[in-house]
Amino acid sequence: MAVLDDIHFGSLTPLRRLIITLAFFSVLILALLPPRSAGAAPGDLDPAFGNGGKVFVQFSDGSVANAVALQSDGRIILAGYAGPRVQDGAFSGQHFALARLNADGSLDQSFGTNGIVRTDIGDADMITGIALQTDGKIVAAGFVSGPGNVSNFALARYNTDGSLDTNYGSSGLILTAMGDGAASGNGLALQPDGRIVIAGTASVGSHPSFAVARYWSSNTPPQPSLLTEEGSERAVALDSVTLMRDHFPISTSYNFSADQRTRIMLFAINLELLAGEDVSAVTAQAEDSQHRIYPLTVEYIGKVPGFDWLTQVNVKLSDALANAGDVWLSIGLRGAVSSKVLVRIKQQ
Structure with a gap:
């Protein structure tokens, strides 16, 4: 710095020169620090807040x-x-x-x-x-x-x-x-x-x-999502001619029945009912390869025992799907519609 150019150290020893230099910089740093309020210490009330650091808000009755x-x-x-x-x-x-x-x-x-x-x-x-x-x-x-x-x-x-x-x-x-x-x-x-x-x-x-x-932070929940097999669009699902509305345990069969008794169990995340809602709040539909839409009946919504983040959705399939082959299923809740998942119906 230019200030040091004007200081004549003369015959001072290197140690004394170091001490003088450190003292100079100490004074310079202190001069550049912002002024500290007189008497202010950690834990003191902040005088810039309210009246001496205190505020009282009064309601008429306390x-x-x-x-x-x-x-x-x-x-x-x-x-x-x-x-x-x-x-x-x-x-x-x-x-x-x-x-x-x-x-x-x-x-x-x-x-x-x-x-x-x-x-x-x-x-x-x-x-x-x-x-x-x-x-x-x-x-x-x-x-x-x-x-x-x-x-x-x-x-x-x-x-x-x-x-x-x-x-x-x-x-x-x-x-x-x-x-x-x-x-x-x-x-x-x-x-x-x-x-x-x-x-x-x-x-x-x-x-x-x-x-x-x-x-939920909103009356409109996040988009529900149906589970699929890893690396696939195929639904993780169970189907049975004996599957009724209740949750586990269940028995399964690969037979597709046209007698109004065939149901499929899907698994969803982000499917949460609000207080006062029931299964009627959830909709389901199927879409075939010709893009024809088939409304489906949702009969049961419930948490999978032991997996509170996972919801099982029991859906009754329509007789019209008996020969549909590959169909895409989706569910909806208060306007939020899930992604479509693939289910293959094989005629026995």
């Missing part, structure tokens, strides 16, 4: 925050309940409550009403966990209590402005009965695929138990 989430832009979301403080485990008059703060601790006026949101669902409602989806929507979990000390897992989804996402669940809300009547969602997590997991407790018999429920 409030308790149980969860917090941080947005990528620095804004802070608080969630819990508004209403009377819970006394000795007695819940009454509490409601879902959220507030959003700007990075400086001020209430975000673009969120809800003056920065706060209150959602009245049942006799007593409480948020215990929140998470942010990749699209910025806010997912809140907890419980809703009603008459007779009955409580359910509760899930709510809010838009970025604090309004309920009416395209999700029932006007933005989902209530799930768990166990024998008394249940509480206490924790919330989002899977990498977006599905929502709530964990908590539920009364089962005479004892409380761990309880967990998982939800």
Whole structure:
């Protein structure tokens, strides 16, 4: 550096020259560091946030925050309940409550009403966990209590402005009965695929138990997929003239019958029914080599025992397929249609 060119070391020993050089650079580095607030130390309250690092958000009848989430832009979301403080485990008059703060601790006026949101669902409602989806929507979990000390897992989804996402669940809300009547969602997590997991407790018999429920992040599920043989488009399937609606065990036969008793069992992934749905929500069809379509009847949907990720689909084949040869089968759920899989029908 030019500054060193003007320093005359004279007859200094190499060790002294090194000490002087290190001292010079130490002073230079300290001069370039940003100034540190007087008295600030790790763990001190941040004076740039709220009033001396503290913020209080008041609802008219009291409030308790149980969860917090941080947005990528620095804004802070608080969630819990508004209403009377819970006394000795007695819940009454509490409601879902959220507030959003700007990075400086001020209430975000673009969120809800003056920065706060209150959602009245049942006799007593409480948020215990929140998470942010990749699209910025806010997912809140907890419980809703009603008459007779009955409580359910509760899930709510809010838009970025604090309004309920009416395209999700029932006007933005989902209530799930768990166990024998008394249940509480206490924790919330989002899977990498977006599905929502709530964990908590539920009364089962005479004892409380761990309880967990998982939800789709959208009312439209991912595209279902039918299993095929490795490296092939041929369906992994079982067929039988004696196969009825129930799940395993089954007996199989390679005979194709035209007496309305022939059924085929397909295996699918990403086939999940929502609360209140039954087998009628799933459709099936066959397509022959002439591209003629044959609607099929789905008789049973159920998890394969021991393989919760795998769903078996029992389909009754049409008499019209008796001489069809190669046909392509597909299933659908709420507008999402699976890929086609090949089934070869051999006339006996």
